[in-house]
Amino acid sequence: MINVLINAYAVSPNWGSEPGLGWNWVTNLAKYCNVYVITEGEWKQEIEAAVEKLPQKDNLHFYYNPLPDRIRKMCWNQGDWRFYKYYRQWQEKTLTIAKEIIANNQIDVIHQLNMIGFREPGSLWKINGIPFIWGPVGGYGWTTLKYLSGQPISVKTKAILKNILNIIQGKFYSLSNNAMKRADCVMAANSNVYNYIKRNFREDVVLLNETGCYVKNIPLSENENNQVFNILWVGKFDYRKQLELAIRTVSQLEGAYPFIKLNIVGDKDNFTYSRLSELCSTLNIEQNVVWHGKIPNKEVHQLMQESDVFLFTSIDEGTPHVILESIQNNLPIVCFDTCGQGDVVNDSVGIKIPLSNSSQSPSDFARAILSLINNRKRLNQMRLNCSLRQRELSWDVKMKKVVGIYNSILQNTKE
Template sequence: MINVLINAYACSPHWGSEPGMAWNWISCLAQHCNLFVITEGEWRKEIEEAVSIHPYRDHMHFYYHPVPDKIRRMCWNQGDWRFYWYYQKWQKKTLQIARQIVSENRIDILHQLNMIGFREPGYLWKIEGVPFVWGPIGGMELMPLSFLKGVSKSQYIKACVKNLINDWQRKHHPRVLQALHRAFALIAATKGCADVIQGYHHQDVVLINETGCSKNDSPENLHDFHKPGLELMWVGKFDSRKQLGLAIATMEQLRDISVKMHIVGAGSEAESRHYQNMASQSGVDSEIVWHGLLSNQEVQEMMRKADLLLFTSIMEGTPHVVLEAVKNNLPVLCLKTCGQGEVVDSSIGCTIPLTNPKDCVRDFAAQIRKLYDNRDLLQQMSDTCYQKQIELSWENKALRMMEVYKMGLSYTKSFRF
């Protein structure tokens, strides 16, 4: 059995997003290899409880490198750039811990797993004589500025500046370049990220979305696609990336048919007021139900009854809400971009090209009309979701990662470190 040293800053068996992603990778990889995991340790108690009952607990060895609570708060406050300074310091110390582990154990593979943002590749690549894997890697795409109509001037300027910084960093950041060229395998979370790595850095890339799907073993299926009307769901934060405005504008194009949209999520007071005013001015406020923030269980219960998830985001990794829709046999309509563009195909939903706001609204409305008139197609998409659950399962993703590891072992002797 091979030994793999994994760097996973955020890891938790009871959370979603980055912490849950890392835990699911580690939990499934432990079936196939012996893991040495360095993590920050905010959820040390939960990790140790989960490991104690894990069927492959003897293959899971955790090393904790905790940070103060103030740094954890910076991490949770997305957009707080101060966190990156502390995060780099954490990575430097992690290199020392990793070197100690390597000196005491036979390590066959080094793997920089998360956080997936490309700006911080860690320092495991500095360890010589052991193949280095980086990924899934995300965050290399730029914000399409044409979709920011209606945001404040300061928000628009902020997005422009962020695009400029991202563009420079993805091309020229010295440590990013070093990690890219030191790795024997690079794993991209999205096709957009893969295109950047291949286009600018001429490196081979394996495409594996960073998150997986749980299989729905429950026989309960509450969907009734042949009832009158159509029930849409929209789930997310009320920020510019999620583009709730596209969904409201789409509803305006559908006033001649019986369509209702359930909006789950929240934003600032100003954001909420902006979108509610938009719905009122568009004449569709009576066709929209504002649910606010709901528990994950409540969201999934709604998914088991809805007819279609309308997902309008333009900047994502691989969105967990889309995978939850697949788990609950709910067809998805989204833009063919980011992680959702790889997950959703014609077997379980519909995608439209990322063009401009006007054309996207037109295309969303056309697809919804098509499904409104063809309920058998909706039923067929829902029925196919189970096969997609298997394809996107964590177990299958772990097997794909093992293929990457074995490729590294096959070429270890000829690889020039």
Template sequence: MKKLKILINAYTCSPGMGSEPGMAWNWVSNLAKFRELYVITEGEFREKIEEVVPTLEQGKNMHFYYNPVTDEIRKMCWNQGDWRFYKYYREWQWKTYLMAKEICSSEHIDVLHQLNMIGFREPGYLWKLSKENGVPFVWGPVDAKDKFPVTYLDGASIKTKLFMRLKNFLTCIQLRYSGRVLKAARQASIIFSASSNSQRSFKKYMHIDSPLLNETGCYVQEHPITDKSQKVTFDVLWVGKMDFRKQLALALQTMAAIGDNKFRLHIVGGGDAAFYQQMAEGLGIADQCVWHGAVSHDEVQKLMQASDIFFFTSVAEGTPHVVLEAIGNNLPVVCFDTCGQGDAVNDKVGRKVALSNPAQSAADFAKQLNDLEHDRNLLKQLSENCKQRQNELSWEEKAKTMVEWYEKVKL
């Protein structure tokens, strides 16, 4: 049977990285095990790509084309929230469309795939090429959450509160009325949602049923499950940047609500630790907090293997890779039932609470953590279940799902 040729638009893509570059790399490096890929990407990580591709068995199926931008535009891209970037990003997408037309004129491309970046606001122009050539168009996974939960803006600056409320308003307008977003959605043979939140948005605003496929996956790991029941402390690990989206304040309030000195909150991440350390003092839990600062990836893995619970309090994410890493380390997760973490964590590997307000959430999280500390057999079972969940969330399984859809849309 002829191997399908897939043209992929992946603005940022790089081996050995996290976030959007790493996500795209993991997709294409796994998809290339099954299909032949033609990948258009920005040129920032060209050197890394060209160093690694020849070392991979599937490297022969990975053909990269580069559409570089200036260093100034790259800085805008990395500075999340710099809306000036969208002007240049749109121009990049148009040039990518022209490059894709050239590739299609010399290669028999079977499927066009808009992969990343995952935000819905910029769907690129492969949909237009699909309309012109009749080649099926796949979009996603797409992050199309319509609202940031504003009740969790406590402690944010006035500027941030105004910005998030304006962003919520504009997001709803764009989902409902953006011409290119609607054209891309109508042309797509299939749109994948990066989270259940995104599924609801596509249904609500565009009346589209969009299958769930979180944008990131995990690699199956082998770690022994150790007996931690005799430990004197109950170690809860929190990892993230210290900004309001990650809700470290809520994690501290949860520890105060638990009111049990055997609990230790291990805090990993960069940012204004002094503000939160002062908060911990005020809550009377300073002695229960261990501040690790920004540490290496390997050190985070060691902390995960030594901890009892991974506590993830963020309220605005795609699919956080750190949650999948926790599952990969057989570490049960307690988090909100929202965004990608709400889809990745089920009741076999953790516990979730509904979005409400900070005071109610602190009480809800405190109950979940207390219950798990009191029932060590349940906690051990959740840890053992992580192995199966790793397989279900693995990159290989995600790639197989995507390939199945390539075959379906090509029929």
């Protein structure tokens, strides 16, 4: 059995996003490898309680490098750049812990897992003599600015500055570039990142999305004769997620199909909600929109099982886990053909439209949804196809690929 040392800052059995990613990777990998994990200590109690219930618990060994609460708060506030100073310090201490683990255990592979952004390769690449894997890596590239129309000046400025910073750091950030050169394998989180790395750094990059599916046998609901056609939207109310596109899409559908319902899940406590609520009034579709607010994940899954289509309008993502959740709940998807959703969604479970601009996209989305309203046989077939797609995207399939990469690298090292 391969002994793997994993650097994963964020690991939690009870959260989604980066912490959930970390948990799913290390626990599923432990079915096939002996896994040593260095993580921050915020969820230590939850981790240890959850590990005890796992059949593979003997293959999981956690080491904690805790930070004060004030620094954790900086991490949760994604716009707080002060966090990165402390994160670098955390990585240097993690390097010391890693060396101690290596001194006392036979480690075959070192894997830098998360955070997955390219600016955050950790420090374990500095250790020589053991194969180093980095990834899945995200964040390379830039966000299209063709969807800035109608956004506040602060949002426009932030998007432009972020693109400039990404372009500069993507090419010249020495920490990332050194890790990129040192790595025996680099995994890209989506096709955009894959193409960027292949074009600028190395030909042998591997495409591997950072998230996966759990196979669920959820009974299929028969929605063909329902009078109401339910569209579900889930996400933060920010520029990247483009909720306004979803609202404008429904305004174009309402005239042709008056029983459309757009169910919106997300925190309403911000300026964006006020602005978009007014937009619904202006477009005269208040009766077609239901604002659910921020609700538990269990309730989101229930909404998915009761809906007809998942409308995902985001233009800037890694691989959004909510897309995998939609497939797990047999809910067909309409989304942009970009980022991780462009890799995960295929013609069997959804419809993808090209990135264009804020004027054209609502028409494109409306046309796609209308095609499913008018062809319920195709829509129901997509529901059936979700079961197969779950298996193709499952954590088990993904971890077998990762173990295959480990074995290939170790074999090349021996040779």
